[in-house]
Amino acid sequence: MADALEAARQADMQLARIGWRLALSNVALCDRREAGLGLQLHTLDQFEGGVRAAAKTHFKFASDVAVEGVVPGSPADRAGLREDDSLVRVGTVTFAGLNGAPGTTDRLVASQLAVGALPQDGPIEVEAIRDGKPLRFTVYPVPICKSxxxxxxxxxxxxxxxxxxxxxxxxxxxxxxxxxxxxxxxxxxxxxxxxxxxxxxxxxxxxxxxxxxxxxxxxxxxxxxxxxxxxxxxxxxxxxxxxxxxxxxxxxxxxxxxxxxxxxxxxxxxxxxxxxxxxxxxxxxxxxxxxxxxxxxxxxxxxxxxxxxxxxxx
Ligand SMILES: [Zn+2]
Incomplete structure (x- = not known):
């Protein structure tokens, strides 16, 4: 199970790297933009049934929304965020307030949209949990194409x-x-x-x-x-x-x-x-x-x- 979860992460991160590179380099071509942090999120409730317990352990979920991965060289990377950091708050986004039905990506989508809608030109405070310890980061986002x-x-x-x-x-x-x-x-x-x-x-x-x-x-x-x-x-x-x-x-x-x-x-x-x-x-x-x-x-x-x-x- 751990191998399958890790393979899924690697596939998601391949797409995240490509998406980041295209959305960042082409921001001058996009009239719809969002705050780019370089955080690939995932949520505990997107995993169903028996997979959920395995995912919770493997990805060290300490909250409902966590960092699946960080795009290398992105603002989140530079701020020190790492994969398997669980998220409590990103700027004004508190994930506890975002709903999602079990077995769906509803909460994931809501989380991505809420983070993307944060101001693109100012520091974003992030509260996370790593190995049981609370940590704070300051991420300086960049505008990217909204997608x-x-x-x-x-x-x-x-x-x-x-x-x-x-x-x-x-x-x-x-x-x-x-x-x-x-x-x-x-x-x-x-x-x-x-x-x-x-x-x-x-x-x-x-x-x-x-x-x-x-x-x-x-x-x-x-x-x-x-x-x-x-x-x-x-x-x-x-x-x-x-x-x-x-x-x-x-x-x-x-x-x-x-x-x-x-x-x-x-x-x-x-x-x-x-x-x-x-x-x-x-x-x-x-x-x-x-x-x-x-x-x-x-x-x-x-x-x-x-x-x-x-x-x-x-
Ligand atoms: Zn086509």
Whole structure:
């Protein structure tokens, strides 16, 4: 059991590191921001049944909400917080006041949102418990793009973005190195930065089985290509090697053409890769980082469905 719990922690932290790097390096591109501490939280009540007792022991829970891990180099790391510190208070957030049904992530989500909503420009006092002893820390947060990153333990290759959260299945981390998975996460984060869910809703499109049919298709294709293009900027700004992401899409596209590469509603992966490669050529020619691409102005406009204008055919 301890091995399984530790493996789950390592997977969560891989995602947390990627999410942190993208959200921090691209804050200039995000109009929705939050206080970035670099704390990956977990809660006792997200563990069910017999696992809960094992989790309580393994992760040394002394309160309901604890530090699953700390992103290296983050404000929380610099302040001295460590994994398995149990949390009593972070700024004005007292976790005892946040409710959550057993076996759900309700309390986890509420905790993440409450901490993210703290002021981004002042010191945050943290009260924690480590090895039974009360400790105090002062964390100096930094503004980052507002987004939650959630790992779904599953063997399928699915990633999604709902406007405020990026979710990715653990299968990606089992199959690919961390920097390859960053390409998929950057694509999903791009959907949220470009407010695609809201803008698709404004067009009245169907997110269910009909997403690949009729008048919906052109809007989905436009959002997919826009997310591909913006993802290249997010990766470049975060210092990822764009050659790696191209190699990843070339390998991933044909072998796992479901999930991200849903066939009907999405342009052909080969054309998407060609389009991405052309954009990467433009990015390589620019020296400044971060690059704030002009396409961000898109998010203020209704989708027009003109995906052909964006796509380079291979
Ligand atoms: Zn997408």
């Amino acid at each position: 939650r990153f959630e790992l779904r333990l599953a063997s399928d290759f699915r990633a999604s973005a709902d406007g405020s959260m990026v979710q990715i299945s653990s299968a990606f981390f089992d199959a690919y190195p961390e920097q390859n998975v960053a390409a998929a996460i950057a694509h999903e984060l791009s959907h949220n930065i470009l407010r695609h869910r809201d803008r698709l809703d404004a067009r009245g499109v169907d997110f269910g089985l009909l997403s690949g049919f009729g008048g919906n298709v052109k809007y989905f294709r436009q959002t997919e290509i826009q997310a591909d293009l913006l993802s290249a900027y997010l990766l470049a700004n975060a210092g990822y090697d764009l050659k790696v992401s191209i190699a990843f899409w070339k390998a991933f596209g044909p072998s796992k053409a479901g999930g991200i590469f849903r066939t009907r509603s999405h342009p052909h992966w080969r054309d998407r890769v060609a389009t991405l490669e052309a954009e990467i050529g433009k990015i390589a020619a620019r020296g400044e980082r971060p690059i704030v691409p002009a396409m961000l102005a898109e998010r203020e406009r209704p989708l027009d469905g003109n995906w052909q204008a964006l796509l380079i055919r291979n």
